[in-house]
Amino acid sequence: MLRRLTLRDFAVVSASELEFGPGMTVISGETGAGKSLLVDALGFLSGLRADAGMVRHGAPRAELHAEFDPVDAPAALEWLREQEFDDGQACTLRRTLRADGGSRAWINGRPATLAQLSQLAGLLVEIHGQHEHQALLERSSQLALLDAFGGHEVELAAVGAAAAQWNALLRERESLSRTGDVSERIDWLGHQIAELEREDLRPGAIDALVAGHRRQAHAAGLIAACDTALATLAGDDGPSLVHGLEQLRGGLSRERAHEPRLDEVDAMLDSAAIQVGEAALLLQRIRDDLDVDPAQFDILDATLARLHELARKHRVAPAELGERQAAFVRELESLRDAGTRLQGLDGEIAAASARWRDAADALGKARGAAASRLSQATTALIAELGMGGGRFEVALEPVEQQRPDPQGGERVEFLVSANAGQPPRPLRRVASGGELSRISLAIEVAALGSDAVPTMVFDEVDSGIGGAVAEIVGQKLRALGASRQVLCVTHLPQVAAQGHAHYRVSKADRDGLTHSAVERLDQKQRQEELARMLGGIEVSKEARAAARRLLGAAG
Structure with missing residues (x-):
């Protein structure tokens, strides 16, 4: 999970260091204070294209540094070993954005490409918000989530092994065939x-x-x-x-x-x-x-x-x-045996193809059952999150196979209908950012722990909602925090009250420049911040009382 995030000369933040723990951490602040800058920083550390506009005015470069504890991300540790970036249990990502538009990246102190940064970050953090880099919009991620939700490890391994054997036999036959008349x-x-x-x-x-x-x-x-x-x-x-x-x-x-x-x-x-x-x-x-x-x-x-x-x-x-x-x-x-081997290979390839088909059919049936369960659970959660009449479907699409595929015989598309009577459309084409965030939250809560990524970031998932629905959103995020680290940028007190930890982003003018500061709140400060979120500029006794009730209910 994410342990520490350090920003320097990033947008309106001159210098800030945040420490994170398990559970749900909320980030609040006034409009325009820079709440989403923390999400943006993680986005750039995940390989987003450099933007010189994110460098603080007058500074030569912005510096971003994230420290992760990969103990709950074995895939990330394996990637570090394979790419020779490993350094014990250390996992640090660093990136600089220059005012002239250039950028550089490091992994565990060693220079890295943006592609490598993106690959590693994809195994560590998943951002849900109104941006194009959301992992759940990618069909490959949707398929991985469905398989994780259904617990298809055995079926996937059988399909992969059959496909690998088929490919090895085909390569052997092609190699022998290329020799021609020997x-x-x-x-x-x-x-x-x-x-x-x-x-x-x-x-x-x-x-x-x-x-x-x-x-x-x-x-x-x-x-x-x-x-x-x-x-x-x-x-x-x-x-x-x-x-x-x-x-x-x-x-x-x-x-x-x-x-x-x-x-x-x-x-x-x-x-x-x-x-x-x-x-x-x-x-x-x-x-x-x-x-x-x-x-x-x-x-x-x-x-x-x-x-x-x-x-x-x-x-x-x-x-x-x-x-x-x-x-x-x-x-x-070997040449004298080639003719005999060629004749035998045709039969072995056909047998391997049949084994793959049997394994792929078994995986397809398991996926169908898991898709039905995930669709029902997510549809129920969408209704709870203020999208009554909405519907979520996991569509399985058979793929014409020219050769055995280690991923099986079908692909997955997450479909959503935000309102009753509307036909479901692919999740990546949902127009409303707020709806997209809540749908992503519903999917993750329904899957609850199936996703292998240990840190999930939700940016403005409460956009366009309030009241009881906002409280439910907060409860779902807190429930998700029981199995994953959750970071949530919010403007609603009902959501903020559910956090295990709370950061506030504030801004001030100094020397003619706007500066943002981030501070971790204790219990009393949290109550004041919730009261501000409830009552606006003038914080009344009633707002403070309501804030205490929210914190008490969440606790």
């Missing part, structure tokens, strides 16, 4: 696979081939180096290294008794002699493996050349040829 591709893949299968492409095989090729290419030099080293180690041209080390140890051993540290030297020389001996053995094995074999070299060279040619052909590194071969095998298997 015989040439199958032949080509078979040739490539056979060509690659003639080579050893196992992991490590190419590395071993490269090492073998390098060894053969340098075989003569390796043999010469090994022979020279073996001759030196064996002592062909003089004493061997091992023999020399033994002589060193013998000469030092005679003096070890006089210098204990020579024991450590002797151990090192002994270890060196062992290492030299092992090196000679390994060197001899390497030499025995070496052989200058031009034929073997030619075979290795030709194999390596073929691998490099294949790598260039398939535009991969030689070590990646095995992966390319596996990919070709997978594609070949």
Whole structure:
């Protein structure tokens, strides 16, 4: 719900901050004081087109800031996560309107587009009044409200799942159909696979081939180096290294008794002699493996050349040829199965369409029953709200389906007849703003909590009514406040008395400019404000007594 609304240099408001709680909050004030500016501010925070005329005269820009607690709006929290605007449980909307006509918007302190602002605000606040941005005028919102009222979550999920399956199967068939005649591709893949299968492409095989090729290419030099080293180690041209080390140890051993540290030297020389001996053995094995074999070299060279040619052909590194071969095998298997899969898909698509039709029929029946209940309940409330003879209908219109629709097989239109004898017309074409507001109130009260939007704003819903009807309007708004946060701009004391909290908007001239101020009223101030609304400029004792009675009855 809305926690805080801050305005700065907005119209005739220089600076104001309002805090809101649950239940019903009313906003009153003299004509022209700017009561509806709070509604206008929420409208701009909901993405309305910027209006430079709303910037206070002499100021460079107007600033609007709203802080919501989204705990009762899980859809808004999910939207914030999906759009990467999430910041824990924070949900703030900010917008500036510049005097030159431009504007900027932020969500949780991050720059946002007006479209994003509008999407998020639509999940948080719903404005009912005499303006074109009312959500209930949109047929998509009407359908959502009817489904929420009827509790159609299970039926909607079944319809959506059937439609999603049908679409997935259709996309698969279209993808397979686009491949056309795949015989040439199958032949080509078979040739490539056979060509690659003639080579050893196992992991490590190419590395071993490269090492073998390098060894053969340098075989003569390796043999010469090994022979020279073996001759030196064996002592062909003089004493061997091992023999020399033994002589060193013998000469030092005679003096070890006089210098204990020579024991450590002797151990090192002994270890060196062992290492030299092992090196000679390994060197001899390497030499025995070496052989200058031009034929073997030619075979290795030709194999390596073929691998490099294949790598260039398939535009991969030689070590990646095995992966390319596996990919070709997978594609070949999928193409060979394509014909069989296409034949099976036709039957699966028909079955998915039948499942969608069954689910859509069940949803349509449930919607029909819910539409009847909502129509009757709203019609009864319209009469209570001073529109005797008026009638409300929820019309279900079948839609010609080219493909399964996740929203079902029909659309909804809210129809209203404001007076007896008049044919019902779409709600969005109702001319009177006051009637439209009261009808919206009746719909919301009839649905009572079905709407997922947690904050509802009613602007001048009491226009053109008074007396007992005004008291009923107030009671209905208060009842709605039990399940939703309700903000109501009103000029009638019977409505204002029903609020759980009360703000008064007043205006004054200062330095030649008009300024509006907003203050929250305590119980005594509320009584004075209601008395003013009842009695006008001169507040009489009778007006104060009547105000006390209204507050007492509401409490």
